[in-house]
Amino acid sequence: MWSVALPAIGAGVLLALVWWAAGDGCTWVPRVVVPLVLAGAAAGSFIASIGLPEWPLAQKWHGLVWVFGAIAAAGMLDGALRAGDWAARLVVACVAGGAAAWLLHLPDTPPLAVGMAVGGLTYVGGMLDSSGRGVPILAGIWAGGAALSLLILVAASMTVSLIAGAVSATAALVVLVGILLRGRAVWRSGGGGAAGGGLLAALALTGWSYDYDIVPLWAWWAGVAGFPIACMLELGSLEKWHGVMSGLARTGVLVAPPVAAIVLNWDAIQGAFSG
Amino acid sequence: MKSIIVAAGIALAGLLGAQASQTPASVAPPEQWTLDPVHSAALFRIHHAGAGRFWGRFNDVSGTVDWNRDDSAAPEFAVAVAAESIDTGNTKLDGHLKAPDFFNAREFESITFNSTGGERLGERRWRITGDMTLLGVTKPIEAEVEVTGVVGSPVMAKAGWEAKFEIDRSAFGMDWGIDRGALSDDVQLIVALEGGIEPGR
Numbered sequence: 001m002w003s004v005a006l007p008a009i010g011a012g013v014l015l016a017l018v019w020w021a022a023g024d025g026c027t028w029v030p031r032v033v034v035p036l037v038l039a040g041a042a043a044g045s046f047i048a049s050i051g052l053p054e055w056p057l058a059q060k061w062h063g064l065v066w067v068f069g070a071i072a073a074a075g076m077l078d079g080a081l082r083a084g085d086w087a088a089r090l091v092v093a094c095v096a097g098g099a100a101a102w103l104l105h106l107p108d109t110p111p112l113a114v115g116m117a118v119g120g121l122t123y124v125g126g127m128l129d130s131s132g133r134g135v136p137i138l139a140g141i142w143a144g145g146a147a148l149s150l151l152i153l154v155a156a157s158m159t160v161s162l163i164a165g166a167v168s169a170t171a172a173l174v175v176l177v178g179i180l181l182r183g184r185a186v187w188r189s190g191g192g193g194a195a196g197g198g199l200l201a202a203l204a205l206t207g208w209s210y211d212y213d214i215v216p217l218w219a220w221w222a223g224v225a226g227f228p229i230a231c232m233l234e235l236g237s238l239e240k241w242h243g244v245m246s247g248l249a250r251t252g253v254l255v256a257p258p259v260a261a262i263v264l265n266w267d268a269i270q271g272a273f274s275g
Numbered sequence: 276m277k278s279i280i281v282a283a284g285i286a287l288a289g290l291l292g293a294q295a296s297q298t299p300a301s302v303a304p305p306e307q308w309t310l311d312p313v314h315s316a317a318l319f320r321i322h323h324a325g326a327g328r329f330w331g332r333f334n335d336v337s338g339t340v341d342w343n344r345d346d347s348a349a350p351e352f353a354v355a356v357a358a359e360s361i362d363t364g365n366t367k368l369d370g371h372l373k374a375p376d377f378f379n380a381r382e383f384e385s386i387t388f389n390s391t392g393g394e395r396l397g398e399r400r401w402r403i404t405g406d407m408t409l410l411g412v413t414k415p416i417e418a419e420v421e422v423t424g425v426v427g428s429p430v431m432a433k434a435g436w437e438a439k440f441e442i443d444r445s446a447f448g449m450d451w452g453i454d455r456g457a458l459s460d461d462v463q464l465i466v467a468l469e470g471g472i473e474p475g476r
Contacts, residue, residue, distance in 0.1 A: 058410065058411060058412065058448050059379055059382060059410065060382055061375050061379075107381040108381070155370075155374070156370035156371040156373070156374040157374045157376060158371065158376050159375065159376050159451070160375065209381065210374060210375055210379075210381050212370065212373065271367070
């Protein structure tokens with residue numbers, strides 16, 4: 001379990017130190033450091049499991065660790081953008097998607113599909129994040145990461161499952177550290193949406209590519225569906241909610257699809273843990 | 276006396292020369308045996324959690340063996356094992372072994388072995404050297420091979436070989452579970468092959 005606990009705890013300590021040093025008044029530091037710790041936990045988990053892969057890559061999925069680096073950079077850039085910078089946000093997402101298409105050549109999956117999925121969810125996550133909904137987005141990353149970790153475990157790829165688990169645990173720690181250090185301000189602190197979207201897309205595609213049709217296709221979609229659904233609803237009905245109910249409604253939308261994927265595949269998940 | 280020695284020398288040289296010129300013609304080209312997947316299998320044994328020795332097998336083994344049934348030269352193997360044909364008797368374990376943590380069968384469909392040489396150890400026993408490719412990594416290995424039998428008829432001939440060897444899987448980039456002692460690095464393998472020569476060949 002070191003591949004989950006060690007990167008997540010390291011990410012939590014780094015985040016706490018940076019937030020403490022930055023003080024309450026600084027808003028951009030958390031927005032930049034949260035994507036770094038999320039993608040850093042994923043990369044740390046990868047390296048704790050199999051080390052830093054050689055270049056050229058011996059196996060296609062080893063490109064994940066470099067994609068995590070690209071997503072960290074994209075997430076940090078996205079975090080530094082203002083809410084209205086949608087065009088710059090799109091450019092950042094396209095660069096993240098291009099890097100993923102170049103670095104992550106998965107079996108039977110066209111690089112264009114990898115690039116579009118990672119770039120698309122990086123953009124969607126960044127757009128959601130720009131509305132300053134910190135905790136709901138992190139809850140979405142926590143639930144999405146947990147669902148993907150369990151689904152990938154069912155698909156029998158232990159190392160990738162642990163990486164998704166590290167992302168999920170880190171998202172939960174970000175909320176915990178944020179509440180402890182910043183109190184209610186964490187609800188508006190934001191950060192991590194773009195990186196979280198990109199990470200979930202890369203992990204879901206990797207899990208799906210190596211799966212021997214053990215996990216149903218819809219479950220892979222459900223693992224990442226919270227982000228695009230929330231983004232669509234943000235343009236419509238979610239905009240009408242305010243206050244605590246706004247946060248709860250947004251959290252519900254982001255968390256419900258991955259939770260459904262877990263609940264509806266519970267027998268297979270239990271089977272993966274037995275024996 | 277000198278002339279006798281010279282004459283004998285010339286005669287001996289002529290005899291050796293004649294033998295040398297005959298040698299290539301006297302060694303027949305090896306027969307090519309096509310492996311029978313039904314009666315061929317690759318078995319592996321690995322130490323689990325420092326406790327039991329665990330066996331598994333690959334069911335789909337194909338390829339050819341170039342070998343003369345008089346066993347005058349080392350058999351030359353060109354063998355491919357389908358990674359997806361792994362069979363431990365437990366579907367869930369098979370799934371994990373096919374996954375990227377182990378054989379990564381989605382990316383690397385075959386494990387291959389191609390002979391590069393052989394040394395006779397005894398009657399129908401050989402030490403075969405060759406290149407084994409696993410997870411896209413090629414390493415030289417040595418295997419002790421026994422010719423387990425050969426039967427022939429004008430219609431059909433069959434022969435069998437059994438190879439025993441050991442590899443360190445980490446040399447091929449398969450590291451999962453070694454550092455925690457969940458599974459050993461060293462793996463023993465037994466590859467039992469049966470090949471046939473088709474009529475008319």
